Every structure is written in C-alpha cells, then in structure tokens.
Amino acid sequence: MKILVLNTGSSSIKFQLFAMPEQVVLASGLVEKIGEASGAVHYRNTNDSGEQNIVHETMVQDHGVGLTEILNLLLDGSTGVISSTDEIVAVGHRVVHGGVYFSQPTVIQKDVLIDLKRISYLAPLHNPACIKGIEVAEDCFTKAAQIAVFDTAFHQSIPDYAYRFAIPKEYHDQHGLRAYGFHGTSHKYVMKRAAGHLNIALGDFHAITIHLGNGCSMAAIQNGKCIDTSMGLTPLGGLMMGTRSGDIDPSVLLFLSAHLDMSTHEIDQLLNKRSGLKGLTGTNDLRSILAKYDEDDVDAKLAIAMYVYRIKKYIGAYAAALGRLDAVVFTAGVGENSAAIRTMVCDKLGILGIELDDTRNTALDRGTCSIQSEKSNVNILVVPTNEELEIAIQTFDVVQSRQ
Ligand code: AMP
Numbered sequence: 415m416k417i418l419v420l421n422t423g424s425s426s427i428k429f430q431l432f433a434m435p436e437q438v439v440l441a442s443g444l445v446e447k448i449g450e451a452s453g454a455v456h457y458r459n460t461n462d463s464g465e466q467n468i469v470h471e472t473m474v475q476d477h478g479v480g481l482t483e484i485l486n487l488l489l490d491g492s493t494g495v496i497s498s499t500d501e502i503v504a505v506g507h508r509v510v511h512g513g514v515y516f517s518q519p520t521v522i523q524k525d526v527l528i529d530l531k532r533i534s535y536l537a538p539l540h541n542p543a544c545i546k547g548i549e550v551a552e553d554c555f556t557k558a559a560q561i562a563v564f565d566t567a568f569h570q571s572i573p574d575y576a577y578r579f580a581i582p583k584e585y586h587d588q589h590g591l592r593a594y595g596f597h598g599t600s601h602k603y604v605m606k607r608a609a610g611h612l613n614i615a616l617g618d619f620h621a622i623t624i625h626l627g628n629g630c631s632m633a634a635i636q637n638g639k640c641i642d643t644s645m646g647l648t649p650l651g652g653l654m655m656g657t658r659s660g661d662i663d664p665s666v667l668l669f670l671s672a673h674l675d676m677s678t679h680e681i682d683q684l685l686n687k688r689s690g691l692k693g694l695t696g697t698n699d700l701r702s703i704l705a706k707y708d709e710d711d712v713d714a715k716l717a718i719a720m721y722v723y724r725i726k727k728y729i730g731a732y733a734a735a736l737g738r739l740d741a742v743v744f745t746a747g748v749g750e751n752s753a754a755i756r757t758m759v760c761d762k763l764g765i766l767g768i769e770l771d772d773t774r775n776t777a778l779d780r781g782t783c784s785i786q787s788e789k790s791n792v793n794i795l796v797v798p799t800n801e802e803l804e805i806a807i808q809t810f811d812v813v814q815s816r817q
Contacts (some may be wrong), residue, residue: 416501417809418555419802420481421508424539425509426720427480430805431495431502431700440495442490442802445480457487458496477543478550485554496604504559505551506809507597508801509544509683512535512564513590518566519744519808521816522548522560532560536590537648559816561699561809568598575734593651595643597625601633603804604745609638612741612780612793620738621731625799626697626755627658627746634732642735644728648811650686653728654721656698659689661724692718700748700755710770722758729759733766741793742768750798754780756785760794767791 415435421428430442437603443457453474458467468487487493498504507522513533514617517652520526525546536543548560569577577593578586601623609619616638623633623751630653634642644652646659654660670676670684692698694717695706706714733739748755753776760770769790774783786794 415503415810416496416812417504417506417806417813418497418502418558419809420547420551421802421804422477422543422544427483427484427547428802429440430802430806434523434806434810436805437806438494443484443487445474445483445612448477449482449569450473455487457484457493459487459493465634469495473541477546478553481547481550483556491654499555500557502555502559503810504560504562505555506805507544507548508565509550509562510540510565512562512566512570512595513594514570516562516564516651517570519561519563519812520580521812522552522562526562533590537593545706559809559813562614563599563805563808565596565598566594568602569593569633569643570597572642576642580595580685590609591647593646595633595640595645596645596649597631597633598631598640598643599801599804599808600745600799601631601635601640601643603801604743605635605638606798607635607782607797608741608743608793608795611795611797614740619740619748620736621741622732622736623741623743623745624725624729624749625746625757626653626744628723629658630655630660630725630746630748632728632732634735636736638645642732653724654692655668656700657687657690657692659685659693691721694720696736700752704752704754705792716759718755722755725759726763729763730766739766739768739792741795743795743797745797745799750796755797756794768794768795 415432420432427445431440433440436786441459451473453472455470455770476626488496511533515529530541530545535698552560563795564774579591604619608621609616621635623635625631629649632644635639650658652660667681670681673786691700691703693715695703697703703714703717707718741785742758757770758774760768765791769787771785771787774785782795782797784793784795
C-alpha cells in the first residue's frame with residue numbers, strides 16, 4: 415500500500431511516499447518558496463534504476479501548483495515511482511494543532527475541516543497552511559483517504575492539573591487557553607522505539623523523552639501515555655530553543671509592552687524568532703555555539719549552561735511526577751548528534767539513578783542505542799526520530815481499521 419505523507423507550511427510542502435507496511439521510502443522531497451519569485455522543487459527517489467536527486471528551480475505560484483509539481487515527478491516515466499495517482503491509497507497530513515477535538519489520527523471529512531478552521535486561531539501560523547495542504551491534496555488525489563495526524567494528539571492524555579493555567583476559568587472555558595503540547599508525533603515514535611528496544615510493554619513503560627532540535631520539548635510518559643510536556647498553548651513554552659525563549663516570567667511581556675512600547679507582533683517576533691540560543695549568541699546552530707564554547711567564548715558558555723540547566727530541571731520535575739523511570743530518551747538534531755550536550759545534561763543526575771557511559775555515549779551505532787553505564791538504574795537511549803514514518807504508520811493503521 416502506498417501512502418503519501420505531506421507536511422505543509424505557509425510557503426513549503428515536504429513530502430515522503432512510503433510503501434507500507436514495509437516502511438520503505440520510495441520518494442521524498444520538498445517544494446520551497448511557494449508564492450515567491452524564485453521557488454524550487456527538490457525530489458529524491460529510489461526506483462529500479464537506483465537513486466535520483468533532482469532540483470528543479472521554478473516559480474511555484476501556490477500550494478496547488480506545488481503539489482502538482484510533486485505529482486508530475488512521481489508519475490514521470492524517468493523519475494516516477496507510481497503509474498497512476500490511484501496507487502496512492504491514503505495521504506497522511508501533519509497537522510500542528512488539533513485543540514481538544516483530536517486525540518487520534520482522523521479521517522478528514524467536512525466536519526473535521528470545519529473544526530480545524532474553528533481552532534486555527536490557536537495556531538495562526540501553522541494550521542491555515544495545513545488546511546491548504548489538505549484542500550489541494552483532496553483535489554489531486556480524489557480517491558485517496560485523507561488522514562490528519564496531529565502534533566498535539568499524543569498530549570491529550572495529560573491531566574487537567576498539569577495542562578491548566580492558574581488564571582480565571584473562563585479563559586479556559588471560553589477561549590481554550592491551556593497547555594496543549596507539540597512534537598507529539600516525535601515523542602510517540604521514540605517512545606515506541608525505546609520500549610521496543612528495551613523489551614518493555616508499552617502499557618508499563620515510564621520514560622522521559624527529550625526532543626532537542628531547533629524546536630525543543632520534553633514529555634513525561636507513564637504507562638505509555640503522556641502525562642506532561644514542556645510546550646504549552648503554543649510551541650513557545652518550556653525549554654530554551656534555537657530561536658524561542660521557552661518559559662519566561664509573564665511580567666517580562668508586560669514590561670516590554672508598558673515600558674518599551676512594543677506591539678504584540680513585535681513581542682511575538684522577539685520571543686519566537688530572536689530569542690533562545692540565537693538571542694544569546696547570534697546563531698541558533700548549536701554546532702557553531704559548541705565550537706565557540708570550546709574556545710571559552712563567554713556568550714556561548716552562558717547559552718549552553720542555560721540550555722542544559724533547563725533540560726535538567728525538567729528531568730527532575732518529570733522524575734518527581736512519574737515516580738518511576740525506565741528510560742531517558744534523547745532525540746532530534748541535537749539529542750541524536752551531540753554527545754557533549756548529552757554528557758552535560760546527565761551530569762550529576764546520579765541522584766535520580768541516571769548515569770551515562772562516556773564510551774557508549776561517544777561511539778554510537780546507527781539506530782537506537784543504549785548509552786547508560788552498568789551502574790545506572792535508568793536506561794539512557796538515543797533514538798533517531800522519524801515523524802514522517804510515524805505519520806505513515808498512523809495513517810496506515812487508520813486505513814487498515816476501515817477495511
Ligand atoms: P532539527 O531541528 O532536529 O533538524 O535539529 C537542528 C539542530 O540540531 C541545529 O541546532 C543543529 O545545529 C543541531 N545539530 C545537528 N547536528 C549536530 C551535531 N553534530 N552536534 C550538535 N548539534 C547538532
């Protein structure tokens with residue numbers, strides 16, 4: 415069964431075409447700068463004649479044209495991997511915000527689109543683009559099932575005392591103000607991989623998953639269900655990130671508004687785009703910050719210390735919330751690739767039974783690896799995340815359940 419996974423942004427469409435249940439990627443790529451003067455289509459396939467990489471620079475007027483470009487490459491005699499659009503049985507869409515409506519992958523019907531539009535105010539930068547992706551895919555793939563997979567869904571099991579804000583209840587009841595959490599597809603994927611690797615039944619698995627990419631978040635997992643996460647109403651809360659501040663005393667926002675006369679838009683840009691590692695060091699690329707750290711650069715030292723300290727605080731908090739811990743799981747660009755950050759995060763966590771093995775930490779194989787020492791009471795794992803594959807798996811499961 416062929417399943418197309420789409421991740422639609424305001425000016426881009428990322429895609430992967432999977433053969434399921436084999437979990438083989440047949441083609442993948444990206445359409446970028448949609449609506450701009452100079453766009454580009456990147457396409458990679460694996461077919462009988464080997465692997466091809468194509469970059470095609472062209473103006474892409476809108477998302478409909480972008481998806482048609484992808485489709486043409488998928489169908490083309492020399493680059494293609496399908497002979498008809500009907501071969502694609504389902505399209506799995508990454509949808510950022512599902513609000514309280516969606517805790518499972520969902521077949522997209524009219525009422526679902528209405529609900530998605532209704533909650534778009536909660537993710538104004540993301541959900542309108544996802545909706546556009548769904549609408550153009552419905553036009554291109556008239557026979558395929560369209561399935562929405564939500565970044566927020568995995569966190570819908572969080573109890574109210576953890577997701578509510580301590581403000582008058584009408585703001586929750588009337589406006590939906592509460593923590594929702596994001597990166598759920600990644601946390602769920604690495605949780606399942608980690609439990610499988612350790613041979614622990616998911617329903618009995620207690621873990622802290624740490625997604626450290628450009629965006630960073632953590633999840634506390636009890637019996638295979640999320641009971642807390644670091645991001646909140648939007649992906650701005652929690653850990654310090656590439657360009658986002660993470661948690662901040664709310665009175666800072668009041669100060670920026672009242673004393674510096676900043677508008678809502680300016681504060682939004684400051685906290686989302688000009689803060690975090692970038693705000694403290696001038697770059698959000700952790701590799702170059704680590705290089706400066708090694709040269710004793712003062713800004714890099716402080717930024718890394720703050721970044722690591724916050725992760726450690728969340729580990730302590732989640733260990734207390736969970737009461738039992740089978741594994742700490744690192745994933746995403748930094749979590750998978752930086753032995754130095756993993757070392758700093760795990761330093762002095764012996765009090766929680768978390769002890770790293772330096773040799774294992776620095777010499778990783780591909781795939782899931784255990785990096786704890788023999789003395790450690792808690793497993794420490796590095797698990798490469800794969801959100802597209804998780805979307806394909808969930809989409810496949812929905813299609814199977816309907817047959
Ligand atoms: P992601 O959003 O998951 O693609 O992760 C992007 C982040 O991972 C960027 O901050 C990169 O600098 C960081 N990253 C990628 N490779 C490494 C590495 N080998 N060491 C440290 N950071 C890395």
